Amino acid sequence: MATLDPELYFATVAELHQKLIARQVSAVELARAFGARLQALGPTYNALALPLTARAVKQAKAVDGDLKRERWRGPLQGIPFGAKDLLSVKGLVTTWGARPYAEQVFQEDATVIQKLEKTGALLIGKLAMVELAGGGGYRLAGASLFGPGLNPWDRTRWSGGSSSGAASAVAAGLAPFALGSETSGSILTPAAFCNVTALRPTYGLVSRHGAMPLAWTLDKIGPMCRSAQDCGLVLAAIAGGDRNDPGSAGKSFYYTPEYARPLADLKMGYAATDFSDWAQPEARSAFAEALAVLGQMGLPPRETALPDFPFGAIIGAIIGVEGAASFEKLVSSGRVDQLADPRQAAGLRAGAEIPAMLYLKAMQARALVQEGFRRIFADYDVLVAPARLTIAPKISEPLDAESPKPAAKVGMTGLIQAGNLAGLPALCLPCGFAAGMPVALQLVGNPFSENTLLAIGREFQKRTDWHRRRPPL
Helix, strand or coil, rough: CCCHHHHHCCCCHHHHHHHHHHHCCCCHHHHHHHHHHHHHHHHHCEEEEEECHHHHHHHHHHHHHHHHHCCCCCCCCEEEEEECCCCCCCEEEECCCCCCCCCCCCCCHHHHHHHHHHCCCEEEEEECCEEEECCCCCCCCCCCCCCCEEECCEEEEEHHHHHHHHHHHHHCCCCCCCCEEECCCCHHHHHHHHEEEEEEECCCCECCCCCCCCCCCCCCEEEEECHHHHHHHHHHHHHHCCCCCCCCCCCCCCCCCHCCCHHCCCCCCHHHHHHHHCCCHHHHHHHHHHHHHHHHHHCEEEEEECCCCCHHHHHHHHHHHHHHHCHHHHHHHHHHHHCCCCCHHHHHHHHCCCCHHHHHHHHHHHHHHHHHHHHHHCCCCEEEEECCCCCCCCCCCCCCCCCCCCCCCCCCCCHHHHHHCCCCCEEEEEEEECEEEEEEEEEEECCCCCHHHHHHHHHHHHHCHHHCCCCCC
């Protein structure tokens, strides 16, 4: 394995950028070292789908030439990264985490890959994922061509889905940042389980062109990083309108923390029962401490509630129908039975049987959910809740195992599903540990309020060091 100062494997994008500018390390050294580390340790967590070290080193030589001539392209120039294996890279296998697509090759780079490589960022590997990003529904951590995603904090536990490899790679110091995707929790869940800072952008802000489609009205691509600042830097590079994506919002994003509103002017809403009743008992002290930090920042959360809808049923119907449409040929060909989790094959078939009237009613309910959030955000600027109520489960446990339900009102336990239905941005912030495993907050804001969420995240991480903690390798 190529050698590097061990501290640099856990450095932020901003810190690595400064090292490159100061000529304390070269882009070739970073590409070789991170590439070798990903190849050596990635399989330990079932995180690596395809190593691309040689390709990255070749590109890094050109980056070093630019840096030598002081041709600056931005803070991602010369920074290695990984990409979830639902993003196409020209001429290379893109498996979507599923055996039926194990030899699939596209002849075009995904838009986000193109944008990152234009900045001089270096793709060192494709990263493992749950098959078809969970399309059809799955109950086993091993629902992947690459095996169950293993958590760097405890390899008997799940790294989360469906961006499992992206979270593990960043948490274990195998890549400074990675690209994940979310339809209903696939960025926030693995980030929370693995102690990764991650951003789910507003629907339409980042192009999905060249990404596997699951549910076209819900899919989003976002950064998984070491810090809120890094999320802002990566989002600025990948955001923007794209005529090749019919869901594109046609908007750009400029990371401008210096112009963020004063935190004391913001109003934060929460549901106390989420933290006191629904959260795993061992995690409650960590969540209480995190809320106290927000209060010290001038953001004491005030009680509020989500609109009363069956968020899970609504988003399930939408994903069921749109997922069945996306994988119609897979089902009709019979190759769907090659999936690792039989429940997914059955779920994709069942999605095709959902009546059009039910889908339309779900979309109508979705519009009411969006209206409910508009009413909430008339009084609040951001909502805060546990990113996940529990620590990562054991990989031996079925993911749909029933857990005890407290005799308390629901609070915001449906915020992940509700936020995705409404297309809202969310930031996952590591905030402590329970039973030796990470826990995290989620901050959710109005559409296109990413700078506000990132400003809160930056200040929170100036006052805490949870995001700096490293797993035992």
